[in-house]
Each structure stands twice: as C-alpha cells, then as structure tokens.
Amino acid sequence: MSDNEGHSAAPPSEEDLSLPKATVAKMIAELLPNGVTCAKDTRDLIIECCVEYIHLISSEANEICEQDAKKTIAPEHIISALKRLGFETFTAEVEDVLKDHKQQQKVSLLVKHMTCGLRLLQEREKKVSKLELSGLSEEELLRQQQELFAQSLAKYQSTQQ
Known part of the structure; x- marks a missing residue:
C-alpha cells in the first residue's frame, strides 16, 4: 500500500485494529435482555477481546x-485453526455459515449469468427487428x-494521393 506522497504505508499497528x-454496541444490545445495558468500558473490553480472538485465529490459520x-x-x-486452538465447538456453525455463503454465491452467479443471457437475447431480438x-x-443489405x-x-485512396 502507499499513501498520496508515494511512500509505503506501514501496516496498521495493534492499536489501530478495531471493530x-x-x-x-447494536449486537450487544440485541443479545442482552430488555432493560439491561452495557457500560462503555465493557463494550470496549468486548471489542478488544474480539480483535484478539480474530488475531489468534488468523495467526494460527x-x-x-x-x-x-x-x-x-x-x-x-x-x-483447522479453530480445532487446533480448542474451539471445536464452533466449527459446525462455521461450516454451516460457509455452506450458506457458498450457496448464496452460486445463486448470485446464476442470476448474473441469467441476466447477461437475457440481455444478449434482447439484443438479438433488436437486431432481427431492425x-x-x-x-x-x-x-440487398x-x-x-x-x-x-x-x-x-x-x-x-483519394486522400492518400
């Protein structure tokens, strides 16, 4: 990466990484029972823990x-990293999310191809109509x-002479 002056940008430091x-805050509020709030310091600590967890999993991966x-x-x-680090209980849910994600990608790709094909058919119809x-x-044409x-x-040829 580089900044506007052409110098190489340093990778973000640990302090720069956050969520x-x-x-x-919205996720925490949705998970807590009605009437229970979360202090700012607690939310910040949760964010730090999440960032550390992500760093741990990504380093192992x-x-x-x-x-x-x-x-x-x-x-x-x-x-594999989840299993190695003792988080096997999460792997089934992660695999389900991955499976859903791949299915959504297939559907998106199919829709994209169908849209493109429809556009080509419409263009052919226009040409035939013309x-x-x-x-x-x-x-004669x-x-x-x-x-x-x-x-x-x-x-x-006349302009070349």
Whole structure:
C-alpha cells in the first residue's frame, strides 16, 4: 500500500485494529435482555477481546496455510485453526455459515449469468427487428454494405494521393 506522497504505508499497528463500535454496541444490545445495558468500558473490553480472538485465529490459520504451501488463507485453514486452538465447538456453525455463503454465491452467479443471457437475447431480438423493419433482403443489405465499403475505400485512396 502507499499513501498520496508515494511512500509505503506501514501496516496498521495493534492499536489501530478495531471493530465498528456502533455495530458492536447494536449486537450487544440485541443479545442482552430488555432493560439491561452495557457500560462503555465493557463494550470496549468486548471489542478488544474480539480483535484478539480474530488475531489468534488468523495467526494460527496463517501458520496452517504456510504449512500447506499456500499463499491465501482458505476457509479450511480457519476451521483447522479453530480445532487446533480448542474451539471445536464452533466449527459446525462455521461450516454451516460457509455452506450458506457458498450457496448464496452460486445463486448470485446464476442470476448474473441469467441476466447477461437475457440481455444478449434482447439484443438479438433488436437486431432481427431492425433487419425486418428495413424491408430489405439480406442480399440487398449486403450489396449496400459492399457499396459503402467501396465508397469508403475510394475516399481513403483519394486522400492518400
């Protein structure tokens, strides 16, 4: 990474790493019973614990990734890291979330391909409609096209002399 002056930007320090406070506060509020609140210091401590947990899992997953001679941490590395660190109870839920995510990606890709295919069909219909609307046969259109090419070539040759 680099900043506006062309200098290399340093990776974020441990102090710079955090989670969005408003999002965490909302999640905490949703999990607590009605009428129970969370002090700011408590919320900040929860954020620090979450960041440390993420760092721990990602560091372990990175080691597993390197052992597999890979350059990109894959979901399987995260699951292995959870198991290695004693968080096996989380793996089933993580695998379910991963499965749902992959299914959503397939659906999104399918929708994208269908939309693209529909667009191509619409374009073909427009071209056919224009051909039909011209009232000319393909042979006549081809003859006109050849005439235009000949005129263009003649014009080009006259400017070259």
